[in-house]
Amino acid sequence: MSDFTSIDLAVPQRQSLWAVAFLAFRTLRSVGIVQLVLFVGFVVARLPSLPAVLALAAAIGIALFAAAVLRWWRYTFQVDSDELIVNRGVFQQQRLSIPLSRVQSVSLEQKLLHRIVSLVQVSLDTAGAEEAEFVIDAVDRNVARTLQQAVATHRPVTGEPAEPGELGEPVPGGEQMPPAPEQILIRHSPRRVVQIALSQSPLTGLVLVAPLFAIGDDLGQFLPFELPTIDEPTGFAWLWWFVPLALVVGFLTSVALNLVRVVLTDWNLTLRSTPAGLRRDAGLVSTTSVASPLPRVQIFETSQGPIEKWWSLRHVNLATVGEANLAIPGCTRAQAELVRQLVLTGSAGVDELDQHVSRAEIFQGTRNASVVAAMVTAALAFAIGWWSMLVLVLVPVVAMSSWQLVRRRRWAVTNEAVALEKGLIGWRRQEALLRKLNSVTVSQRLFERSRGLATVTIATAAGVVSIGMIALEDAQHLRDLALYTVETDRQPWM
Amino acid sequence: MSMAAFAAVVTAAGVVVSVVMSSRNTDNSWLPLAVAAGLVVLTAVAAVLRTIEVRNIAYQIRTHDISYRSGVLVRRVETVPYVRVQHARIRQGPVQRRFAIATLEVNSAGPDLKIHGLPATTAEQLKALVVDRAGDLDESQ
Helix, strand or coil: CCCCCCCCCCCEEEEECCCCHHHHHHHHHHHCHHHHHHHHHHCCCCCHHHHHHHHHHHHHHHHHHHHHHHHHHHEEEEECCCCCEEEECCCEEEECCCCCCCCEHHHHHHHEEEEEEEEEEEEECCCCCCCCCEEEEEHHHHHHHHHCCCHHHHCCCCCCCCHHHHCCCHHHHHHHCCCCCCEEECCCHHHHHHHHHHHHCCCHHHHHHHHHHCCCCHHHHHCCCCCCCCCCCCCCCCHHHHHHHHHHHHHHHHHHHHHHHHHHCCCCCEEEEEEEEEEEEECCEEEEEEEECHHEEEEEEECCCCCHCCCCCCCEEEEECEEEEEEEEEEHHHHHHHHHHHHHHHCCCCCCCCCCCCCHHHHHHHHHHHHHHHHHHHHHHHHHHHHHHHHHHHHHHHHHHHHHHHHEEEEEEEEEEEEEEEECEEEEEEEEEEEHHCCEEEEEEEHCCCCCEEEEEEEEEHHHHHHHEHHHHHHHHHHHHHHHHHHHHHCCCC | CCHHHHHHHHHHHHHHHHHHHHHHCCCCCHHHEEEEEEEEHHHHHHHHHHHHHHHHHEEEEECCCCEEEEECCCCECCCCCHHHEEEEEEEECCCHHCCEEEEEEEEEECCCCCEEEHHHHHHHHHHHHHHHHHHHHHCCC
């Protein structure tokens, strides 16, 4: 950390020698691992003896290693005024120049192998470029941090200079400060990480076991007990204990797996404000670090599920231009508000959501559910007779839930921002500054048109805020206000 | 409802009907006929909807933004301010070339605005105008 500034990126830098390993793997992958295995299998089947096979393997290995070393040797990068210049290519030298202002975010990632040799992998997210993500395999952490700093402190020429005051930290005495030191905004304790895991949908853990389903049949033989079969004389009686038991075991397994996943990815989750923006670091075995300048944040999203409500935690997501959204689960109300104030950068957000959407949506939901239920009832009547009427029970359920949905959906617009909140059991809230708008659409479905209602969609470079079932005049007013803001506001939108 | 969703619904309905029918009757000789009939109906519906849509399509050029109105079942007016325009381009497929019409695409960092069915010359003029205004606004910033 101390010799942070001693690295001069103006001098061409080479990756760490360890990068050879990563480059070799990359070559292997570009050839196609499956093709390679097939080729080797094909050859081995025809080779006369073991020494010949070994010689072939050695030859391939040496060729791969030599190619990787050459690639490493010919790969240099440097920062020249406001461009990142990368020279690469063995036979055909390629010179890439990436304007720093085009780089949306810089992520540092430390995989297990990186961690052993204390290096990091740098990914530059350049939205819209032909190579959307640009990766430098293995460099020294200091070099990576310096590069992250160089990109982050670089603002487009039309932008305002970075002010420390913008970061919610008043400049004492108004004197010229050296770049404000990094400030930790949020650091999650191990307990909080466990809470994050437990408050997520338990099914997310099943993502890890999904491949197992494919080989489920073969796994049956490893079970400690015999699976009952339907042919047994006891009939279906075993289902009464087996199904609930299987469900409980499956549920507990997926919760445990999700816990492992979250601990691995979100351990020690830290959000820092740096002179150039926000930086999120997290991870246990392999750590990731994502940095993004504040103006690149387009939409501020918070949500709260039922279990998060229990602990009064909320999930904060900063939708940014490019691929690297900053997600900070498990925030307290105060932490979420702190981040929100930073993102608003002095603009007035929406404090109270006082507008509702039309109740016609309750009618629409109920009507659609009734039609579908009636059709299903009629179809099932042939198979199960009067029992098919049970389907109709769904209609009042849908009616109640759409009533709740409409009651809970609220929105508001101020001169600078628009916000929307919705949810049935939990809630999700989006807030966007109007000047971040890139395009706006007012649309009317048939149902809306006959009732003078409309949907307005404010699209930013990182997602949309879409408010449906509001009065046409309100939608048009919101559109005009947003367009006016874009015309008159001269602050950069990213 | 977009045409894709419509097609998906019709296809799904066709599959359900054919499965139900084939379970009762083993003779499936009518199936290709039914599929063909379905496609004809689908095309006819699409043609009618498109004809109605064309009457509704319009664009508007204002000092600071460009708008496009389209749609039949869902009518929409999309607007992109010139300040947010990244680039503009014209697309012309073989059929469009035959009829000397073109599609103007105005790309922003958000969704793109596509104006279909412009006369090729108008498309060129509009593109020049959009690029020009976008450039002007960039400098004044």
